[in-house]
Structures are given as C-alpha cells and as structure tokens.
Amino acid sequence: MSIKLPDLGRGDDEGSQRSGGVAKEKFDGMMSSIKGMSGPKALDPGYKKIRASAVERSHEMSVVGWSVIVVVVSSLIMFLVVVALGEVWSLGDYVNNIFCNNIALIIIVLFLDTIVSSNKESRVKRNEARKILRYNRLIQPDIDLYLVRKNMVVTPNGKTVRKFQVDSNFKVSDMRDMYSPSELVADVGISKIKRYGHFQEVLRHDFSKLVENVDFVYYPEIAEAVMKYLNATSYGEAALDAVIGYEDARAGTKSMRVMVTSMIREEPENGSFMQANPTMKNVYLVHQMINDQEKAVSEYLRLIRTLEDADPVERKKRAKEIEDEDYE
Template identity: 45%
Template sequence: MKIPDIAKKIPVRNSPRKKGHVSAERTYMSKILILSVLAIIASLVIVWAILFVAGEGVGPAEILKGSLGSIFALFFAVIFLDNINAYNDKRKRKRDERKAVVRHNRIVQPIIDMYLVRKNMVITPNDKTVRKFQIDSTFTIKDMRDMYGQSELISDVGKSKIEIYAFHQDKLNEKLTNLVEEINFDYYSDLCDAAMEFITATSYGASAMNAILGYQDAMAGTKSMKSVLLNMLREEPENGKFATAQPALKNLYLVHQMINDQEKALVKYLKLIQQIIEEDDADSGKSASSDADYE
C-alpha cells in the first residue's frame, strides 16, 4: 500500500560546504599559477634589462624575441605541470574518500545484516518462511500480524519481533548518520543520497514506530492496545487504505511505508557500495568480493 508524501527525499549532493571546499582549493591553485607566471616574467625582464645595459652586442629586438619565446615556453610548461598536479591531487582525494567510505562500511555492513534479519521477521507471518536477507520485499500490513510475537533468534530472547527490529533500525540509522557526517562525499555523492534516504524514511516514521511499540504495554479499557490493534488488522480488508483506516491502524500503515522506503534506500546503498568496493579492490590489485547472500 503506497502512502504518498509520507517522507520527502532530501538531496545532499552539492551542499554549500562541499562547494566551498572545492572552490577554495581551485582559487588557491589559480593564485599559485598566476604568481608563478608573474615571477617568470619579472625574472626575464630583469635579465633583459641587464643584457640591454651591458650592451653585449645583443639588440633590444633580439632580446625581446628571446624573452617572449622563453615566456611562452615557460607559461605552457607551468600550465602543463599545474594540470598534472591538479589531476594527481584529484585522484588522491578521490582515493582517500573511497577508502574512508570502505572503512566506514566495514562497520555499517554487519548492522545492515542484523537489520535485514529482524525486518524480515516483522513482515513475515508465522505460517511463512522468513527469508532472512531479503532486501526488497512485497508485503502488506496483514503480513505484519505476528510482529508482537517473540523473536526466533536466541540472541533476542525475551524481546518481541517489532521491538528488536526497532533496536537494530536505530543502530543502522545511527551508523549511516555517522557516515554522512564524517565524509565530504565530493566524489561518491550518490552513496550519501542513498544513506540519507534511509535516514529520512526512519525519521518520518519514528512517531508511528513509537506508537506501535507503545501498544505492547498500553491498555484500552480492559483490553490491551496490542490486542485491539491486532483485531483491527484482522478486520482490515486486503485492499485497505491509509485514508479510511482507523486511527490506531494508521500508525501501522505508516510503519509499513517506512519499511518500504528503507528497503529502497538499502537496495541503492548496497549496489553503490559494491561498486565502490570493486573499484577499491581494482586499485589495490585485490580480487573483487560480492554480497551473494542478499536477495
């Protein structure tokens, strides 16, 4: 069930801070080039003046010709060297950014795995097999009917599926936020956009998630809110809509949409990070690895 405009996409590429960082470097390099050319011209003028005053049988025309030729030769040599230095500097900065991304991903990747397992337990009813590492899923809110049941993992003992999912979602959100904050992303801005899409979806769905978690212990008269919500879910038609759903059930629709948006963001992130890792492996002469377990 698609709920429009639940979360806006927040593009982060070409931020003013990044533009200022690159612009300052270019301005500095341009100043160095201009100063170098001026120094060359000044040196040649001094040599020309010395030769002219000394009058060593060399006329002004010959001196001027030789000086102009030298100036043009040195000018193009400086431009050529400047372009080589700029190219090498760009390659180095891109390599440094790529290695920083790969280094951060070593922390993010295991948390993605733990998130996927818990997410798939939440969206899979007990009568179906959990596909632990499925990223892009097709499910309805009715498939989430067993989310308050106990997690099937020993490490999650005593926790409900939705509760442990929320924990690992927050951990992943935290690490992706660190990734976005600590790297400039001058060269791999698409990966930053993918991380931001996950962060945005999680932020916009946070209130609904807290409400769903709160239903575990809340009471509605003599009944628990959890049982009230599950009764509403059983009575909800297969083609139910957010607009016509009962208030408590609207939060579940919002969480459903949040999970869909998170999945889309992770599909992009994992595809892009795999390309970056392969690029880094090729640059280092290593054999490429792949995430074959993801579905």
C-alpha cells in the same frame, strides 16, 4: 590619666597596603620576566582563524608572484649581459628570444598546472571513496542485523524468514505476528517489533555519522540514498513508537496487543490508510516506513558495490566475500 591606644585598624590598613605593594611588585616582575606577555607580541584576542583552503590559495599566489619576480629579474640580468656584450646579440634578437622563452614557459606552466590539478582531484576523489568504504565496513554488520529483524516483522509465522532479503514486497496483513517473540537466541524472547525498532535506530545512527563526516563531493548519490533512509525513519518514528507501545498497553480490560493483532488479521486486502481507524493508521505508517527504508538500503548497497568494484583493493576483498553474501 588617659592612655592613647594604637589605631589597630589603621595599622592593618598600612600593613595590607605594604603587603599589597610588595605583592604587586613581585607580580609585575613575574609578568615582565615572561616573554611576550605584554607589548606588541602579546596574543591578539581579535585573531581569526583562517581556513586551510585560504592558506593554500595564499601560498599558491605567493609562489606565482615570486616566480614572476624571478623571471623579470633574470630577464633584466640577461639584458644587462647582452648590453655589455653588444656584439653577441642584437637587441631585436634578445627581445625575440625572451618573448619565445616566455611563451614556452607559459605553456609548460599551464600544462603542469593541469596535470597537478587533475592528480589532486583524483587523489581527493579516491580518498573520499576510501573514507566511504571504511565507514561501510562499520555499517555493514548493522545492515545485516537490521535486515534480519525487519524480515521477521514482515513474515507471518509458518513462513520461512528470508533473513537477508532487502526488498520484501509485503502487505500489512503479513505483519500480524510482529508481537510474537523473536526466533533468535540473541533476542531472548523479546518481540520482533521491539528488536526491529532497536536495530533500525542503530542503523539510523550509523547513517547519520556517515553523512556528518563525509562531504560527498564526488558521490552525492550515496548521500541521497542515506538521506532517504533517515527521512523515512524520522517520518515513521512516532508511529513505530505507538505500535511498539501497544504491546504492553491495555484498553480497559483488553490487551492492545491482542486487539491490534486482530485488527491486522481482519484488515481487508484492499485496505488503505485513509479508511483505517486511528490504531491501524499507525500500523500503515510503519508499513510505509519499512517500504521506504528497504528502497533506501537497496540503493545504498547497490552504490556501495559499484564503488567497491571501482577500487582494485576493494574489488579483491569483495571477490573473496561474494560467495558468503546472502542479500536478495
């Protein structure tokens, strides 16, 4: 006696097909119930974004086109009225009047367009200036912190540190005490050169954000001053890292910090980068980097002051702050 067992696999297949068919019908129903998911109104994957300037230009051309159409239609209507009232105007009078009106319209449109364009350009320029000044409000404290640390590096112990001096006109020998602890309580005994390295990098970050977020269409000279600082910092970065690294490095049993300090003290007045040993070459590069940074910051501050003086609101703020300013 043989018993025929049911084909369980086949049953599973049929069940899955039935359940799959039901699921497909439900899914199709859901898709058809959502407006715009299929058909010509669906999202176009080939859609390309259009620049705002292109949209504005298209809008202006559309306005001009519709204006021309309105003028032509109005002239045609007036012509039909003149034809209907033939005794009021002659055809020559009508044509002459239309011609004069069109000439006057063109002159008025050109005049208004010039005024609108001028006002628009002034507004864009004013907005750019205010954007730069807003960024400067964030950058200014970091410039102060940078100047203080920079001046501590270039001022040997025993001399008064002119904290906010921009152009210091220093020599390599003036950097001989850069490894000594910072005199500021906020630096908690960290060396002067390390604190300078930190704050010059902070200022570098600030200036990078400035040039990234402002177009500088009307004030390219400010961008140029900022780029000078960024370039000087980039070129001297490796040398500065090496000089900072000497503080904790050792050459055999000798401390590199002590050796570098001795080299700086013994460096002749007429010494140069080409004649220096490899270690001192890095010190000379840092010296050059600081000089270039000073020139860039000085130029930036001068241009910012000029920009502030041109804005009545900023000029009033500056008048209140100028007494507390210690830049040299």
